[in-house]
Amino acid sequence: METVNWKVEGMSCSNCALTIGNYLKKEGLQNVKVNLIGGDVSFNADADTSKSNIIRGIESLGYHVHTSDASITSKHKRFLQTHLQKFLFCLIFSLPLMLHMLDKWIRFHWLMNPWLQLALCVPVYIVGMDFFGRSAIQSIRNKMPNMNVLIAIGATAAFFYSLIGTIFHLGDNYLFYETAAAIITLIFFGNYIEEVTIRSTQKALNSLASSQKVMANMIAFDDHHQEQVFPVENSQLRNGDLILIKSGEQVPADCKILWGDANVNESIITGESLPVDKHAKDSLIGGSLLTDGTVRAQVTAAADESVLSSIIDLVKQAQGEKPPVQQMADKISAIFVPIVLIIAAITFVGNYFYLHQLTPSLMRSIAVLVIACPCAMGLATPAAIAVGLGRAAKNGILFRNAKSLESFKNIHQVVFDKTGTLTTGEFSVDNFNLAAGSSGTDHSPLTVDEFKRIVFSLEKYSNHPIAKCVSAAWKMKNEIRWKKIEEIKGSGMKAEDKEGNIFFAGSYRAASAVTSDDRHNVYVMKNGVLIGWIDVQDELRAEAKKVVDYFRNRNIKTILLSGDRKEKCEVLAKLLGIDEVIAEQTPLEKLHVVEKLNEQAPTAMIGDGINDAPALAKATIGISMSDASHIAMQTADVVLMNSGIKNFPLALGLGNHTFITIKQNLFWAFFYNVIAIPIAAFGFLSPAIAALAMGLSDVVLAANSLRLFVKKVV
Numbered sequence: 001m002e003t004v005n006w007k008v009e010g011m012s013c014s015n016c017a018l019t020i021g022n023y024l025k026k027e028g029l030q031n032v033k034v035n036l037i038g039g040d041v042s043f044n045a046d047a048d049t050s051k052s053n054i055i056r057g058i059e060s061l062g063y064h065v066h067t068s069d070a071s072i073t074s075k076h077k078r079f080l081q082t083h084l085q086k087f088l089f090c091l092i093f094s095l096p097l098m099l100h101m102l103d104k105w106i107r108f109h110w111l112m113n114p115w116l117q118l119a120l121c122v123p124v125y126i127v128g129m130d131f132f133g134r135s136a137i138q139s140i141r142n143k144m145p146n147m148n149v150l151i152a153i154g155a156t157a158a159f160f161y162s163l164i165g166t167i168f169h170l171g172d173n174y175l176f177y178e179t180a181a182a183i184i185t186l187i188f189f190g191n192y193i194e195e196v197t198i199r200s201t202q203k204a205l206n207s208l209a210s211s212q213k214v215m216a217n218m219i220a221f222d223d224h225h226q227e228q229v230f231p232v233e234n235s236q237l238r239n240g241d242l243i244l245i246k247s248g249e250q251v252p253a254d255c256k257i258l259w260g261d262a263n264v265n266e267s268i269i270t271g272e273s274l275p276v277d278k279h280a281k282d283s284l285i286g287g288s289l290l291t292d293g294t295v296r297a298q299v300t301a302a303a304d305e306s307v308l309s310s311i312i313d314l315v316k317q318a319q320g321e322k323p324p325v326q327q328m329a330d331k332i333s334a335i336f337v338p339i340v341l342i343i344a345a346i347t348f349v350g351n352y353f354y355l356h357q358l359t360p361s362l363m364r365s366i367a368v369l370v371i372a373c374p375c376a377m378g379l380a381t382p383a384a385i386a387v388g389l390g391r392a393a394k395n396g397i398l399f400r401n402a403k404s405l406e407s408f409k410n411i412h413q414v415v416f417d418k419t420g421t422l423t424t425g426e427f428s429v430d431n432f433n434l435a436a437g438s439s440g441t442d443h444s445p446l447t448v449d450e451f452k453r454i455v456f457s458l459e460k461y462s463n464h465p466i467a468k469c470v471s472a473a474w475k476m477k478n479e480i481r482w483k484k485i486e487e488i489k490g491s492g493m494k495a496e497d498k499e500g501n502i503f504f505a506g507s508y509r510a511a512s513a514v515t516s517d518d519r520h521n522v523y524v525m526k527n528g529v530l531i532g533w534i535d536v537q538d539e540l541r542a543e544a545k546k547v548v549d550y551f552r553n554r555n556i557k558t559i560l561l562s563g564d565r566k567e568k569c570e571v572l573a574k575l576l577g578i579d580e581v582i583a584e585q586t587p588l589e590k591l592h593v594v595e596k597l598n599e600q601a602p603t604a605m606i607g608d609g610i611n612d613a614p615a616l617a618k619a620t621i622g623i624s625m626s627d628a629s630h631i632a633m634q635t636a637d638v639v640l641m642n643s644g645i646k647n648f649p650l651a652l653g654l655g656n657h658t659f660i661t662i663k664q665n666l667f668w669a670f671f672y673n674v675i676a677i678p679i680a681a682f683g684f685l686s687p688a689i690a691a692l693a694m695g696l697s698d699v700v701l702a703a704n705s706l707r708l709f710v711k712k713v714v
Contacts, residue, residue, distance in 0.1 A: 001030065001044040004051065008034075008041050009082075010063040016135075017378070018334070019061055019144050026142075027054060033317065036378065037201060037386040040316050041065075062135030062148070080127060083195055087188035090124045094185040097121060097178040098688075114166040114175055121177035125159050128152075128184030145337040147374045153341070154369035154687065155183045161362060173359055182688035183370050190695010194375070197702035201386040205315055205393065216252035217244040219296065234286070234303050241299040245290050253286045254306045255297035262293030269307060270396040270642035311641075315393050317401075336374040340677070344368045347681040363687060367680035371690035373697045376672055380665035383705040388658030391709055396641035397651045404637040406662075407621050408655025410602040414551050415594060415619065417607035418562035418569060420465050421645060422576065423538040425608070427469035431535040438531035441480060441497055451532050453480065455524055458493040458505040461485055466521055466536055467493065467505075490563050490586035492522075502527055508565060509584065518565055540575070543646040548576045550649045550714070559597070561590055561605070561615070590615040606640075606648060623648065653713030661708055665701045672697050 011017055017036040024032045029043040041058075045051070055065045064081060080086045097120050099111055111117065132155070135148040158180035165174020216234045219242035221227055229244055234252035237243070242258075245251055251264070263275035266288040275291050278284060284297060287308040303309060348365035355361060385402050392399055399405060416422050432451075440450035457480035459467035485495035492506015504510060504525045511523035514530045522534040551558050559580045560573045566583035573581045582593055591614040597603040598620060605612075605619035616622030616636050624636035625644070640647050676697075680690050 001046055003031075003042060004045050005040065005042045006055075007066040008039050008058060008063050009066065010135075011036050011039060016063070016146055019139050019142050019146060020058060020063065022142050022144055023057060023061060024054070027057065029054075035316060035382075037382045038205070038316055060134075061138040061142075062131055083188050083192040086127055086131065087185060087192055090127055090181065090185040090188055093120045093124050094178070094181040097181050112172065112175075114162075114177075117175060117177040118163065118166055121159065121162070121181050124181040124184050125155065128155055128188075132184070132187070144334070147337065147372075149337050150340055150344075150369040150372055151183065151187055151691075153344075154366040155180045157362060157366055157369075158183065158687065176359075176363070179363070179366070179687045183366075183691045186688060186691040187370070187695060190692065190698070193695060194698040194702070197699050197706075201383050201390070201702060201705055205312065205386075205390045214250045214252050217246070217249075218242070219244055237299050238302055239299055243297055243299060244294070245284075245297060246294050247290055247292050249290050251284045251286050251288045251290065253299045253303055254301040255284050255286070255299045257282050257284060257295045257297050260293060260295035262295050263291045265289040265291050267396075269311070311393060311398060315389050315398070332377055336372070336377070340369065340372040340374075343372075343677060343681070351681075351683070360683060364681060364683045366687045367683075367685050367690040368677055370687055371676045371680045371685065371694050373669070373673060373676070373694050375698050376669035376701055377666070379698055379701050380669050381662050383702050384658050384661040384665055384708065387705045387708040388654050388661070392651065392654050395647060395650060397647050397654065398639040398641055399651075400637050400639070404621055405655045405658045407602070407637075408604070408652050409659045411556065411604045411620065411652065412601035413557045413559060413597055413603040415559045415561045415597065415603060415605040415615075416548075416578070417605075417612050418560060418564050418572060419538065420608040421606055421625070422541060422544045422560070422572065424541055425465035425538070427466055427536040427538050429470060429473045429534060430537045432532060434532040435530045438526070438529070441499070441501065446531055451524070452476070453478065454503060454526075454531075455505055455522075455534065457482065458485070458495055458503060458524075459522075462487055462493050465538075469536055470522065470534060490588075490590075507563065509563075509586070519567075540572070541644060543644060545576050547645050547648055548578055552577060552579070557601075561585060561593055563587075563590070587612075587614055591618055594618045604652075606645060623651065649714045654708075657708060657711060657713040661705055664704055668700060668704070669697075672700075 008020065011020070011034075017034040020041060021032050021034045024034075024041075024043050027049075029045055029049070031042075031044045033040075033042045035041070045054075051067075055067070058065050080089055096111065097117060129152065132148040132152045135146065136152040139146040139149060158176045162175050162177045162180065165171065214234050215231050216237055217229050218232045218237070219227060219229055237253045243252060243255060245255075245262075247262075257278060257280050259280060261280075262278050264278050264284060265275050266285055268287045268289075269285050278293075278295070283300070284295075285308065286301075286303070286306040301307075344365045347368050348361050351361035351364050352358065385405060388405055389399055389402070419425060434446055434448065434451055438446040440446045441454065452474040453476060456471050456474045456476055459471040460475075460479065462468070462471075480495075480497060482495040483498050483500075485493065487493055488506070488510075490507075491510045492504060494502065494504050494506075496502055505522055508515075508518045508520070508523060511525060511530060512518070514525065514528065515523070517533075519535075520533040521536045523530060524532045524534070548558055557580070558578045559582060560569055560578045561582045562569050563585055564583060566581065569581045569583040572578075585593060590612070594603060594605055594615040595618050598618065602620040604621040604623060605616055606623040606625075607613075607616055608625050612624075616624060621638060622636040623638045623640065625640045638651055640651065676685075676690075676693065679685055685693070
C-alpha cells in the first residue's frame with residue numbers, strides 16, 4: 001500500500017471534509033484523513049488504484065486537487081478558480097444591480113428594466129451555481145448535505161422568482177435579481193475572507209515548512225579530483241551528498257559534520273534560541289541556522305525524511321484528528337442542513353399565513369437559508385487546534401495527536417522520572433572500589449584495570465545514562481567479547497563469557513542478595529559474587545525547581561517515580577518540593593503505579609528512558625524529551641524538543657487554553673445560529689445582509705483562535 005498526500009482547495013466547512021472523506025472511503029481507499037484547516041488529504045492506495053480517477057472524482061465534488069505528480073494532475077482548468085477571482089467577477093455585475101438601493105437619493109430608472117437586470121444577474125448565477133450548485137448536488141448524492149445546499153436553494157429561489165416575474169410582467173415587486181446576485185457575491189467574499197483568516201491559523205506551521213526550502217552548497221569533484229562547489233535546491237540532496245555550510249546560512253538538510261566547528265541556532269526545532277556548539281561528528285538538524293563558523297558535512301537524510309519534515313507531517317496528522325469535544329459538533333453538523341431546510345419551510349409557511357404576502361415570506365425564508373452557518377460548528381475545533389499545535393511546534397513542543405491537547409485540562413497529578421528528567425543525565429564517575437578477594441575473567445586476583453575492562457564491556461551495550469557515563473569514562477580497545485549479553489530492564493546488564501562465567505552490572509535490587517550496602521549506584525558481580533561497586537554523581541536541571549513549583553502553585557500533585565534508591569530520591573524530592581516519592585521501582589512496577597494513579601485522578605508522566613516507556617503509555621498523557629530513548633519518544637503523547645523540561649508548563653498551558661478556545665468557539669457557533677436564524681425568520685435581515693453575516697461569522701471563530709498565538713498561557 002502506498003500513502004498518498006494531496007492538497008485540496010475549496011473546503012469551507014466540516015461537511016466539505018466529511019464529503020471528501022466519504023467519497024474516498026466509497027472508492028475503497030484505506031486510512032483516509034482529511035484536514036479541513038490545512039486542506040491536506042491523505043489515504044492509502046494499492047498499485048491498481050487510478051489516482052487520476054480519484055482526482056476527477058474529488059474535483060466533481062467542487063474542489064481542486066494539487067499534487068506534485070504532474071502526470072496525474074487534472075488537466076482541466078476551471079474558469080475563475082479561487083474565491084477571490086469569483087468574487088471580483090461577480091462584483092462587476094452585482095454592483096449595478098444594487099445601485100437601485102440608492103434610489104432614495106439618486107434615480108436609476110434604466111436599472112428598473114427587468115431584462116437588463118436579468119442580463120446582469122445571469123453571469124453571476126451561472127458562476128455561483130457552477131460552484132455552490134455543483135457542490136450541493138454532489139453532497140446530496142453522498143448523503144451529506146453541506147452549507148452550499150442552503151446557498152444554492154436561496155439564490156435559486158430568488159433568481160427564478162424574479163425570472164417568473166419578468167416573463168409574466170408581474171411588476172417591480174417580483175424583481176429580486178439583486179438578492180440572488182448579492183447572496184452569491186457576498187458568500188464568495190465571505191469564503192475568501194474566511195480562507196485568508198483560517199490560513200493565518202497555519203502561520204506557525206507554514207514558517208516551519210518554508211524553512212525546508214533553501215539553497216545548498218553541494219560539494220563535488222571533477223575529473224582532476226578538484227573540489228567544486230555549486231548551488232542546488234535542498235530538495236535535490238540525497239543521503240551521502242557532501243555540502244558546505246557557511247556562517248549565516250541555514251542548514252539545508254539533516255547532516256553530520258565532517259570538518260569544522262560552528263555555533264548553531266536550533267530554535268526552529270527546539271524553541272531554544274541560544275546557539276549550540278557543534279564539532280566534527282556532531283549532527284546538524286535541517287532548518288537550523290549557522291550563526292558562526294563554516295563546516296563541511298555529509299547529508300544523512302533527504303529533505304522529505306528530515307527531522308523538520310517529520311515534525312511538520314506529525315503536526316498535520318494531529319491537526320486532522322478530532323478530539324472528543326468535536327464529536328457533538330460533528331453530529332449536529334451532519335443534521336444541520338436538513339434542520340435549516342425545515343426551519344426555512346416553516347418560516348415561509350408561517351409568514352405567508354401571518355402576512356398573506358408571498359414576496360416577504362419568500363425573502364425571509366431565503367434569509368434563513370443563507371444566514372445559517374454549519375461552518376462555524378465545523379471550524380470551532382480545527383481552527384483552535386491548528387493554532388495550538390502550531391504555537392507548540394514553534395516552541396519545541398510536539399503533540400502526537402489532538403486528543404492530548406484536550407486531555408491536559410483534566411490533569412491533577414504529574415509524575416516525574418528522576419534520572420535524565422529532573423536531572424541532566426550528565427553523570428560522572430565519583431568513586432569506585434573492588435571487593436576483597438574478587439577475581440577477574442582469568443580467575444587471577446582482580447586488578448583495577450581488569451575491573452574497568454569488565455564494567456566497560458558490559459555497560460557499552462546499555463543506553464542508560466549511568467551506563468553511558470561509565471563506559472565513556474573507562475573506554476578501552478581490548479573489550480571482552482561476550483558469548484551472550486542482554487539488558488534486563490530496570491536492573492542492569494547481564495553477560496556470559498566464553499568460559500561460562502556470568503557477569504552482571506546494575507542496581508542494588510539485583511545485588512541485594514550479596515550485600516546490605518545500598519549506598520552505591522552500580523554493583524558489579526561475577527557468578528553471583530560481588531566484585532566491586534561504582535558511585536556516580538548527577539547534575540540537577542536548572543529549571544527543575546521552577547517547573548515543580550509551577551505545578552504545586554496550581555494545586556497539581558507532584559510525584560517522583562524512580563528506579564533509584566529511596567534515600568537519594570527523598571533528598572532530591574525535599575530539595576525540589578515534590579509531594580510524594582515512589583522509589584526503587586522496576587519498569588513493570590512503574591507501570592502498575594501509574595495505572596493506580598490514573599484510577600485516582602488523570603495523571604501526566606514525564607520520562608526519558610526505555611524503562612519509562614510502559615508507564616508513559618499507561619499515563620493519561622505521556623511526555624518525553626527529544627534526547628530520550630527512541631522507544632520512550634514513540635510511546636509518549638507529547639515530546640519536548642528542547643532537551644529539558646522547561647517547556648512542560650507551556651505544554652500544559654497550551655493544552656488548557658486550546659480547550660478553552662474550543663469551548664468559546666463552540667459557544668459562539670451555537671449562539672450565532674440560535675440568535676441569527678430567528679432574527680432572519682422574523683424579517684429583521686435582508687438576504688444580502690444575511691449572506692454577509694454568515695461569511696463573517698467564521699472570521700470571528702478564526703480571530704478568537706488566533707489569540708492563542710499571543711495569549712499568555714503559563
